[in-house]
Amino acid sequence: MGFVTVNAETHAGRQTWRSLPAAQQPEYPDPEALREVIADLESYPPLVFAGECDQLRDRLGAVARGEAFLLQGGDCAEAFDQIAADQIRNKLKTLLQMGAVLTYAASVPVVKVGRIAGQYSKPRSKPTETRDGVTLPTYRGDSVNGFEFTEAARVPDPERLKRLYNASAATLNLVRAFTTGGYADLRQVHAWNQDFVRSSPSGQRYEALAREIDGALNFMHACGADPEEFKTVEFYASHEALLLDYESALTRVDSRTGRLYDVSGHMVWIGERTRQLDHAHIEFASKIRNPLGVKLGPTTTPEEALALIDRLDPDREPGRLTFITRMGAGKVRELLPNLVEKVTASGAQVAWVCDPMHGNTFEAASGHKTRRFDDVLDEVKGFFEVHHGLGTHPGGIHVELTGDDVTECVGGGDEIFVDDLHQRYETACDPRLNRSQSLDLAFLVAEMYRGQ
Ligand SMILES: O=C[C@H](O)[C@H](O)COP(=O)(O)O
């Protein structure tokens, strides 16, 4: 199975978005330089294969049918200087630990998808940033420009798209090694969770759940069970399909089916700022076979949600479309029910996933963007309450997190206070849950799942 060279018709299919308005695109100073980079990218090998994307779509179909749970998490924005092995390992380790807890508590498969190996571009609320009277283009992620507040760094550079590709390839390579080479063994992951329960201030509240998992694993061991499924784990890569020049350069025809796949990652999503129905991002997404996510914020109407389904999932294929709702803790209980009711009444089977981060951001007095762990948790609680009330499936969570002990979000078991934020605030854009907060969230969501 592979990808065939692109014929004229297919090339056209990959480019129809170019005739439509495309929000959040970099303004490159030299169009010819961009064209040369695109030509190079079009010659590079795929980062993922179509068959893997199809497998993920099948897994997400189980989520849409209420038979599985999606755990999607990782950096707000990956950075070229943050792909050291230990940084990748810590992120993966945290997601695996969260997945193990959720699998046991929910008693359904947990589909693990990283915001990883491609999440290097960011939509921004403002095109410029001003500091001390100096105004420069805003930072849009390492794949576009530099984080440093200098004129030179902030100029969009198309060569960064090649670094995006290479950093994604290197990260994906290591993730594949970790997840298939024994590092992800379930028994090892459980041992990490036991360490967390023993060492974290809130650990004792999870001791009962950790003990139950321990008992289940010991029972399996006593029966002589040593299944292959314990030793490796399915893990997928996802990112926001924001830079359409990059995504279309990595869109290839699958030789098995003749269909187009964006082989920059297994799953891509369209963000809240670029999901306009008659704009380029939705047009691009409608042309590719990958499983898709779409972020839905508090202004989303049921009519928009239904129109997005018609555009992106005309064949009503469970697993093709995931709605990632990011309403805000104070709005989710009021705004989500109408959306879910109208979409469910239409007969469409989408996967519903909660992003409890993007509706809960605020600026601390120190100037740091941050989020309260309690708000994050409350939005997930509201998401579960809404679906439980409607008899629909709370299909998953989509979390900005890191496996490192950063101080970016306040609260959590290892209480972080607003005055602590400066201590280890490392995110390039939005504040992430740190390792302890992420595991806290997993155990608390597990309790929600069991309580429903
Ligand atoms: O992650 C989402 C957006 O890129 C981010 O929230 C935008 O941040 P801004 O409002 O500081 O531009």
Ligand SMILES: C=C(OP(=O)(O)O)C(=O)O
């Ligand atoms: C930009 C993001 O979110 P949203 O589009 O929901 O603001 C994101 O998830 O990185």
